[in-house]
Structure formats: C-alpha cells, structure tokens
Amino acid sequence: MSAAETEARAAEWLIRKRDAAGWREEDQQTLDAWLDEAPAHLMAYWRLESAWERADRLTALSTQSKSAMLIRAGRRAAPMAMRVAAAAIVLGAIGVGANMLMPRAPAPSIYKTAIGGREVLSLADGSKIELNTDTEVRIAGDAKGRKISLERGEAFFQIKHDPSREFVVLAGNRRIVDLGTKFIVRRDADKLEVSLLEGRARLEAPNDADGPKSIELEPGDMAVAKANQTTLWKKPVAAIADTLAWRKGLLVFDETPLADVAAEFNRYNRKKLIVVGDAARKLAIGGHFQADNVETFARVAQGTLGLHVENKPDEIIITR
Amino acid sequence: MGDTSDFERGETTLRKAGEGPSTAEVKAWFVREVLPLEATLVQFLRKASRNASDLDDLRQEVYTRLYETAKKEIPEHTRPLLFRIARHLLIDRARRAQIVSIEAVENLENLNLAIDEPGPDRAVIAREELRRMQTALDQLPRRYRMAVVMRKVEGLTTREIALRLGIAEKTVEKHLTEGVRALANILYRERTAGGEP
Numbered sequence: 001m002s003a004a005e006t007e008a009r010a011a012e013w014l015i016r017k018r019d020a021a022g023w024r025e026e027d028q029q030t031l032d033a034w035l036d037e038a039p040a041h042l043m044a045y046w047r048l049e050s051a052w053e054r055a056d057r058l059t060a061l062s063t064q065s066k067s068a069m070l071i072r073a074g075r076r077a078a079p080m081a082m083r084v085a086a087a088a089i090v091l092g093a094i095g096v097g098a099n100m101l102m103p104r105a106p107a108p109s110i111y112k113t114a115i116g117g118r119e120v121l122s123l124a125d126g127s128k129i130e131l132n133t134d135t136e137v138r139i140a141g142d143a144k145g146r147k148i149s150l151e152r153g154e155a156f157f158q159i160k161h162d163p164s165r166e167f168v169v170l171a172g173n174r175r176i177v178d179l180g181t182k183f184i185v186r187r188d189a190d191k192l193e194v195s196l197l198e199g200r201a202r203l204e205a206p207n208d209a210d211g212p213k214s215i216e217l218e219p220g221d222m223a224v225a226k227a228n229q230t231t232l233w234k235k236p237v238a239a240i241a242d243t244l245a246w247r248k249g250l251l252v253f254d255e256t257p258l259a260d261v262a263a264e265f266n267r268y269n270r271k272k273l274i275v276v277g278d279a280a281r282k283l284a285i286g287g288h289f290q291a292d293n294v295e296t297f298a299r300v301a302q303g304t305l306g307l308h309v310e311n312k313p314d315e316i317i318i319t320r
Numbered sequence: 321m322g323d324t325s326d327f328e329r330g331e332t333t334l335r336k337a338g339e340g341p342s343t344a345e346v347k348a349w350f351v352r353e354v355l356p357l358e359a360t361l362v363q364f365l366r367k368a369s370r371n372a373s374d375l376d377d378l379r380q381e382v383y384t385r386l387y388e389t390a391k392k393e394i395p396e397h398t399r400p401l402l403f404r405i406a407r408h409l410l411i412d413r414a415r416r417a418q419i420v421s422i423e424a425v426e427n428l429e430n431l432n433l434a435i436d437e438p439g440p441d442r443a444v445i446a447r448e449e450l451r452r453m454q455t456a457l458d459q460l461p462r463r464y465r466m467a468v469v470m471r472k473v474e475g476l477t478t479r480e481i482a483l484r485l486g487i488a489e490k491t492v493e494k495h496l497t498e499g500v501r502a503l504a505n506i507l508y509r510e511r512t513a514g515g516e517p
Contacts, residue, residue: 051504
C-alpha cells in the first residue's frame with residue numbers, strides 16, 4: 001500500500017471513530033487489528049489524529065457560545081483578543097456568513113469545479129449530479145423540495161423522483177422541474193441548453209417570455225433557451241448520450257465546425273485555441289479527443305488536416 | 321557525536337531485557353518530538369530526492385524506521401536520529417536504483433549542516449496555535465472546510481452535516497477524511513504558518 005493509500009484508510013478510520021454516532025466495540029477491534037498490521041498504519045493514524053485534535057481548539061473556543069461570538073464580531077466590539085481570533089476563525093472558515101451557525105437555517109452549499117475539473121455530487125436521496133468543467137451550482141433543500149441553482153457551466157442530473165418533494169433546477173430565468181429523469185443542463189453566457197436522456201422533465205419560462213411558458217421534454221429533446229425565446233430540437237437519444245462523453249474526459253465531434261470545436265476545447269483548458277479565418281472556422285471535424293489535451297488536437301490539425309498551427313505559451317492559433 | 325550515546329543505549333536495552341516503552345509513551349513522543357520536525361524532514365527529502373512524487377512514501381518509511389527504534393527505547397535526541405535515518409534511507413534507495421544520482425549524493429553531503437541546526441522553538445503559545453489553525457483552515461478547499469468546521473466548531477455528527485448540506489453521508493465522510501488529511505499536511509508539512517521568519 002502506498003503512503004497515500006495508507007493515509008486515506010487512516011483518515012477514514014479516524015473520521016468514523018470520531019463521529020459521535022455508531023462506533024461499536026467490533027469497529028474498535030477491526031481498527032486495532034489494522035493498526036497492528038504495520039507500523040506505517042499506526043504512524044499515519046497518529047499523525048492525522050494529532051492534527052485532528054489540534055483542531056479541537058476550535059471546539060473549545062466555540063463553547064463560549066457561538067452566537068455571542070458572532071454578535072460581538074458583528075458589532076465590532078472590543079472583546080478579548082482570543083475571542084476575536086475565534087470569531088475570525090469561525091467567520092473566515094465558513095466564508096458565506098453567519099447563517100450557517102444558526103440552527104435550522106439551511107444555507108445553500110456551493111460547489112465549483114475549475115477549468116478542466118469534474119466532480120460527482122451524491123445527494124442524500126440517492127440522486128447524483130455530475131459537474132463538468134468550470135461549473136458552479138448551489139444546492140438548497142428542505143422537506144418540501146430540492147432546489148439546485150446552476151450558476152454557470154454544465155451538469156448531468158440523475159434524479160430519484162419523489163412526487164412529494166419536487167426537484168427543481170434554476171438556471172437564469174428558467175426552471176427545470178424533474179418528472180423522473182436523467183437530463184443535462186448547460187448554461188453558457190448567452191444561452192441555456194437542456195437535453196433529456198431518460199424520463200421526463202418540464203422546462204418553464206418566465207411569464208413574459210414568447211411562446212409557451214412550459215414545455216414537457218422527452219428523451220432526445222434538446223431545448224435551447226435564449227433570452228425570451230426557446231427552440232426545441234428533436235435528436236436521436238444516442239446523440240444526447242454522446243454529449244456526455246465529458247464524463248470520461250472526452251470530446252466527441254461529428255461534422256462539427258472547427259470554430260465550435262475550438263470553443264469546446266476552450267471550456268476545458270487554460271491554453272486557448274483560436275481559429276482565424278472563415279475557411280478554417282467552417283471546416284467540419286469529426287472524432288474523439290481527450291478534452292484536456294489541446295496539444296494533441298493541434299498536432300492532428302497540423303498533420304492530418306494540413307492547417308497552419310502556431311503554438312504559443314498560452315494560446316494556439318490555427319489558420320488555413 | 322552519536323558514538324558514546326549509541327553505546328550507552330545498547331547497555332540500557334540489555335538491562336531492560338526487552339521491556340520497551342508503552343505504546344502511549346511512544347505516541348506521546350511521536351506527536352511531541354517527531355511531527356514538529358516534519359516540515360524540515362520533507363524539505364530535506366524534497367531537496368535530496370530528485371523524484372518528488374514519492375515524498376509521502378519516503379516520509380512514511382522514515383517514520384516507520386523511527387518507530388521501530390523508539391519501540392525499543394524512546395530516543396533521547398530525536399532530531400539527529402530522524403535525519404540519520406532519512407539519510408540512510410536515501411542512500412539505500414540510491415544503491416538499489418540502477419542509476420546512482422550524483423546530485424542526490426552531493427545534496428546529502430551539503431545538507432548535513434542545515435539539519436543539525438536547532439529547530440524552531442517547540443513551545444507554541446495558544447494564540448500562535450490559533451493563528452496557525454486559522455491559516456490551515458483557510459487553506460482547506462471550501463467543501464472540506466465546511467464539513468470540518470461543522471464537525472469541529474458545531475460538533476455535528478456526519479449524519480447531521482449531511483442533512484444540513486443536503487448531501488449523502490458518504491460524501492460528508494469523504495469531505496471530512498480529505499479535510500483531515502489536508503489539515504495534517506498544512507499543519508506539519510508547510511512552514512508558512514508562522515514557522516519561517
């Protein structure tokens with residue numbers, strides 16, 4: 001076992017043991033056996049445990065009453081230096097503000113991926129949300145419903161349908177209501193795309209939008225919403241599934257204009273592809289590519305397509 | 321420097337006839353004496369080993385060897401022993417490797433001086449520890465931080481955190497385990513938080 005694997009195991013044990021609920025005698029025995037197995041296990045465990053215990057100082061400070069600390073911090077009173085430090089830790093640590101420390105006031109949790117990043121979120125009800133590159137979602141929910149706001153980027157939703165607890169995705173001025181479904185929502189600067197893979201979902205537009213206020217989507221449907229207008233495309237379900245290649249880190253193109261190909265790559269990479277000239281921009285491209293390997297694509301463009309490629313430190317310029 | 325003490329240590333071991341320190345004693349020593357040296361150790365390993373990818377494995381191996389020694393008797397001088405072990409480990413590895421890295425050997429020689437300097441003051445006053453914790457928490461990725469703060473500051477269980485955030489318990493557990501790993505790395509590996517001038 002590598003040190004990293006050992007450490008991961010040790011961390012799992014530690015967290016499980018330190019959870020107030022559910023630690024049993026036989027768990028302790030299994031842990032002891034694991035620690036006895038190799039000194040490396042014991043060392044890794046002690047090291048993490050010591051770090052975790054140092055963080056206990058935070059608990060000690062918080063027992064001076066969380067709300068009192070927050071109020072003091074808010075009023076900018078001049079309490080003891082330690083208390084200021086404690087409040088600063090609490091506020092600094094949560095970043096979003098005080099509401100999280102107040103009981104029964106669920107704050108939205110924010111999840112972000114970096115450019116080129118991917119992340120799977122598992123919700124308590126068994127639903128899954130996969131975030132693609134450069135994506136931000138906010139999750140909030142209560143007994144009545146589950147609400148996800150897609151701030152930007154793209155996410156694949158696999159939702160456990162629950163008629164008593166509706167699941168809604170908010171994206172700009174549109175709402176997508178789950179009716180038992182798998183769907184993809186992509187939010188770019190100027191448009192929103194909702195593609196349905198399985199089941200059903202309802203796309204709702206604001207009241208002042210043109211056309212129907214609500215569209216029920218079926219598998220293969222792709223709705224493209226721009227400002228106050230929504231267009232519905234019927235596609236083969238396989239084509240919708242193809243757009244999910246990003247879950248494996250791939251981009252799939254089929255007769256896609258090079259300009260669009262470049263735009264896709266640019267979502268995943270800091271090094272940008274720039275295609276200059278209409279002749280090059282309209283060139284149709286097909287194939288599978290590694291989303292994070294723009295250099296390979298550039299070599300293909302040069303070698304196979306015979307385009308002129310200029311590779312600079314932070315951009316690649318393609319001309320015909 | 322180490323000759324006479326090594327000799328004495330041999331004698332003590334004989335007298336004690338196999339009866340070593342208790343696990344609790346070894347643990348207390350490990351936390352008190354070894355962990356504060358981790359930043360320097362990692363720095364040493366990073367400079368001396370050209371392959372930075374197995375730093376954690378090297379560190380773990382040093383700790384393991386150190387533990388085997390301490391199980392017999394708690395070392396009196398941890399710092400020189402720790403670096404002696406690290407040096408031997410690197411030399412063993414260099415021998416085993418097909419290509420002996422001249423650079424590595426040179427580094428080992430050059431680093432002797434730096435290693436034997438006295439370490440930073442071990443006594444950390446409460447406020448400094450707090451600042452360190454704050455810096456450490458600030459550096460944690462946001463998701464991990466939220467889970468750690470909810471557990472540590474609010475004392476919530478995994479299940480309660482899961483309910484509050486509307487995510488699965490498994491995910492919370494993952495955030496907490498990754499959180500504690502990151503915390504340990506920040507606290508022990510990096511000297512940024514108050515260690516260096």
